[in-house]
Amino acid sequence: MQLFLLTAHEMHDLLIKKEISAEELNKAVFARIDAVEEQIGAYITRTRENALAQARAVDRQIRHGEKISPLSGIPIAIKDNICTDGIKTTAGSKILSNFIPPYSATVVKRLEAVGGAIAGKANLDEFAMGSSNENSAFFATRNPWDTSRVPGGSSGGSAAAVAAGEAVCALGSDTGGSIRQPASFCGVVGMKPTYGAVSRYGLIAYASSLDQIGPFARDVTDCALMLNAICGHDPLDSTSAKYQVVDYTGFLTDDVRGMKLGVPEEYMAEGTDPAVRCVILKAMKKLESLGAVVEYTSLPHAEYALPTYYLIAQAEASSNLARYDGVRYGMRAKGAEDVIDMFMKTRSQGFGNEVKRRIMLGTYVLSAGYHDAYYLKALKARTLIIGDFDRVFKKYDLLLSPVSSTTAFRIGEKMNNPLQMYLSDLCTSSVNLAGIPGLSIPCGLAGGLPVGLQLIGRPFDEGKLLRAAYTFEQNTDYHKQFPEL
Amino acid sequence: MPQYETVIGLEVHVELKTRAKIFCDSTTEFGGAPNTHVCPVCLGLPGVLPVVNKKVVEYAIRAALALNCKIARFSKFDRKNYYYPDMPKNYQISQHDLPIAKHGYLKIDTENGAKKIGITRLHMEEDSGKLVHQGTITASPFSLVDYNRAGVPLIEVVSEPDLRSPEEARQYMEKLRAIILYTGISDCKMEEGSLRCDANISVRPVGTDGFGTKAEIKNLNSFKALQRSLNFEIERQIKTLEAGGRIIQETRTWDEGKGETLSLRSKEHAHDYRYLPDPDLVPLLIDRQWVEDICGSLPELPDHRRERYIKEYGLPDYDAAILTNTKELADYFEDCVKVCPNPKAVSNWIMGDFTRLLNLHGLEITECKITPQNLASLLGLIEQGTISGKIAKTVFAEMFAGGTDAETIVKEKGLVQISDKGAVIAIVEEVLVTNPGPVADFRAGRERALGFLVGRVMKATQGKANPELVNKLLREKL
Numbered sequence A: 001m002q003l004f005l006l007t008a009h010e011m012h013d014l015l016i017k018k019e020i021s022a023e024e025l026n027k028a029v030f031a032r033i034d035a036v037e038e039q040i041g042a043y044i045t046r047t048r049e050n051a052l053a054q055a056r057a058v059d060r061q062i063r064h065g066e067k068i069s070p071l072s073g074i075p076i077a078i079k080d081n082i083c084t085d086g087i088k089t090t091a092g093s094k095i096l097s098n099f100i101p102p103y104s105a106t107v108v109k110r111l112e113a114v115g116g117a118i119a120g121k122a123n124l125d126e127f128a129m130g131s132s133n134e135n136s137a138f139f140a141t142r143n144p145w146d147t148s149r150v151p152g153g154s155s156g157g158s159a160a161a162v163a164a165g166e167a168v169c170a171l172g173s174d175t176g177g178s179i180r181q182p183a184s185f186c187g188v189v190g191m192k193p194t195y196g197a198v199s200r201y202g203l204i205a206y207a208s209s210l211d212q213i214g215p216f217a218r219d220v221t222d223c224a225l226m227l228n229a230i231c232g233h234d235p236l237d238s239t240s241a242k243y244q245v246v247d248y249t250g251f252l253t254d255d256v257r258g259m260k261l262g263v264p265e266e267y268m269a270e271g272t273d274p275a276v277r278c279v280i281l282k283a284m285k286k287l288e289s290l291g292a293v294v295e296y297t298s299l300p301h302a303e304y305a306l307p308t309y310y311l312i313a314q315a316e317a318s319s320n321l322a323r324y325d326g327v328r329y330g331m332r333a334k335g336a337e338d339v340i341d342m343f344m345k346t347r348s349q350g351f352g353n354e355v356k357r358r359i360m361l362g363t364y365v366l367s368a369g370y371h372d373a374y375y376l377k378a379l380k381a382r383t384l385i386i387g388d389f390d391r392v393f394k395k396y397d398l399l400l401s402p403v404s405s406t407t408a409f410r411i412g413e414k415m416n417n418p419l420q421m422y423l424s425d426l427c428t429s430s431v432n433l434a435g436i437p438g439l440s441i442p443c444g445l446a447g448g449l450p451v452g453l454q455l456i457g458r459p460f461d462e463g464k465l466l467r468a469a470y471t472f473e474q475n476t477d478y479h480k481q482f483p484e485l
Numbered sequence B: 001m002p003q004y005e006t007v008i009g010l011e012v013h014v015e016l017k018t019r020a021k022i023f024c025d026s027t028t029e030f031g032g033a034p035n036t037h038v039c040p041v042c043l044g045l046p047g048v049l050p051v052v053n054k055k056v057v058e059y060a061i062r063a064a065l066a067l068n069c070k071i072a073r074f075s076k077f078d079r080k081n082y083y084y085p086d087m088p089k090n091y092q093i094s095q096h097d098l099p100i101a102k103h104g105y106l107k108i109d110t111e112n113g114a115k116k117i118g119i120t121r122l123h124m125e126e127d128s129g130k131l132v133h134q135g136t137i138t139a140s141p142f143s144l145v146d147y148n149r150a151g152v153p154l155i156e157v158v159s160e161p162d163l164r165s166p167e168e169a170r171q172y173m174e175k176l177r178a179i180i181l182y183t184g185i186s187d188c189k190m191e192e193g194s195l196r197c198d199a200n201i202s203v204r205p206v207g208t209d210g211f212g213t214k215a216e217i218k219n220l221n222s223f224k225a226l227q228r229s230l231n232f233e234i235e236r237q238i239k240t241l242e243a244g245g246r247i248i249q250e251t252r253t254w255d256e257g258k259g260e261t262l263s264l265r266s267k268e269h270a271h272d273y274r275y276l277p278d279p280d281l282v283p284l285l286i287d288r289q290w291v292e293d294i295c296g297s298l299p300e301l302p303d304h305r306r307e308r309y310i311k312e313y314g315l316p317d318y319d320a321a322i323l324t325n326t327k328e329l330a331d332y333f334e335d336c337v338k339v340c341p342n343p344k345a346v347s348n349w350i351m352g353d354f355t356r357l358l359n360l361h362g363l364e365i366t367e368c369k370i371t372p373q374n375l376a377s378l379l380g381l382i383e384q385g386t387i388s389g390k391i392a393k394t395v396f397a398e399m400f401a402g403g404t405d406a407e408t409i410v411k412e413k414g415l416v417q418i419s420d421k422g423a424v425i426a427i428v429e430e431v432l433v434t435n436p437g438p439v440a441d442f443r444a445g446r447e448r449a450l451g452f453l454v455g456r457v458m459k460a461t462q463g464k465a466n467p468e469l470v471n472k473l474l475r476e477k478l
């Protein structure tokens, strides 16, 4: 097996056995980046020197016989809406194309504290708004399994980097499915943790009440290691929960016997691609055969999730994105006549179409006269959706569904049909509305393209998601399949 | 022409003197080079998050309790969205529908006695930065922006439309300021902008219940501006109505130079703030015990203190009101009363010469060199007849300037009152001889002439003769 395709825990074993140095390992990954990046386009910014410096520091630790962390020296890609001190952070937007933050996000600090080597800043849909990475202001990332197809979005660069061996693990952010859907399209593990489990400090906000940072990895063990590094309360984020952080690798046991898994029938509805449906059903059977109880169940308000999600997300986005005005940082349009003209020119030139569409939608739903009819109603619907989950979780340990009703679609296929694109979030957005954890795990191929199985759990029950996913993984070999590049 | 009645409600912003800003750790210190009291949070950089400063919540509760408000158990922060370059995020974090406190009041003095002015609500919010221009905003080729004030904590206190005259509005402001100063949460310096006021004003024919269309006046940065602008606005509105016109709901600004209010924007152009709960901040759940602890830490407030002065010290209401106007003055008074048995005498001195000299030198009571002990011993010297009231004024001025105690000054300057009959009688006789005219007048029944003769004697003794003794001796001789 090629070095760059090993998992973090496999690399860690080689490091502590001194069979390889962290520097060699990073060089191997950067060689891979050099080889395939032109085809994939996973990175907006590569930070080779940064990663190598961290790798050398880890090598020194190893030489001195110091204990290193499981992620020490492991090359990790960071979605480019997560701030990195001294490293350009663009959020995939022209308006921040020159922005260098003077601070790092808490997750970045935590990864660096355990020796993680930041390999670069991964491409994304502008301000995480999109499901295909085609909304990046710079270029569209391509799916390593078929470069004529999208990697999914908005964390498409992170998913593609991990799938293509351009990073071992990655961080993404998930507002309505932005980690799980690209994980599914690219055939890697991706997890959106419980809202509040991971600090959002330093994450460039799209919709603050839905955004959550989470990991991409090539297997469930690495996913648990990433969680170990990034989870926990942060005094800089009031919405981060004060909870007991556990060692997530402790949940990696090959056992789902007696686990009760519900399948919301609304997520297996007619719109699902038959080939995808077939793969998902097979995966459910597999879990059943391993001793889990799998039953159909219902989330009666599921049909409202998508409109509710879009109303709330856009309302928050319209306010969150108001600060990009050219006054203090980022792009400033030239030739403005006065301050207001400067705002308008800067924002007209700096934002892409999808971002503008969402800002307008959000501004509209918060406007006097529409606020109650749209925004308030959406908040009420959100309560009903949370109620649905509360009810089913009284009976089931986890829920199962496809992540997406299709496999990766062709670049350009949905760009002229935003509504069609929004449907990509059908099975994922309600998880964000409810603030609960969701995980995508590779469960087979349909038409040669990866399909992801979504596991959904109770708040702060990441451990159970990991256990089920790990059991599935140990008894299948989908995670050992890689795209040929 | 009908008689008109004025209806005024005030929205007052008070800057809190916490060490740090409301959502970050930057200092709130006034002044400083532009953009030096800032950090990524108060500059609204991408990805950073606000975290509420607990001290701000405590101060808001403190103010709310002092203003007799009910503290909400559940409160939240909202975003008020509008674009302006001095607002780093283009929204202000404020409190919209669930403010921290509601339903309070304060009392003002009117001709018809005390009047309760309702306080609708009190909420917390962040201040914005400020724009700096070269010359006027329209002529300046650029706008510079200073974010030092951005994120400084404010409370906004909104009154009911209970005020009926500019005078009442001024009284309300002064009382509010006094109460806030008592609580110690703000400097309330209008000139530094730590106390600001917007006024809503309308007029209506006397006897009607409904409200007239109101105008909101902004930019009132002194008590004088408040009163003058309201007077101007009343006249403008009445004139408009009398001419058959109609008041339009609008925001107006006070132009101090021109002495008039000018239209800023009409209701049609009013901002739609598109409020939404701030998803970056969790709702505030106010612990009852905490509120009680804060309540217990409040000082005795002016109204209560005023009543107590009347009861406990037998002071007239007028004295009690003035003495309790600021906590410092009242504290000083009470320190004096502890060592001096005559509260009214203390009150007279504090309200008289003391205040006059403080004002003359622009000093605060806390900066004064006269200790309560010194004032008490001065009053003792008067009581015992050691010095006359007139001499005491001279002594007091010395004490005020140098901080020396009364006895020392009296001794060093030889100011002890001459109460020895033998010493005074010679001077009395001399005055009678050298002023035959007034003597004759007095004997002819003109009482006033006596005063002239007393004055002569006092002058001859450099004011040291005991005036009562002089009086008595003159009458005897005449």
Ligand SMILES: [Zn+2]
Pocket (backbone or CB within 6 Å): B021, B024, B025, B026, B037, B038, B039, B040, B041, B042, B043, B151
């Ligand atoms: Zn700050």
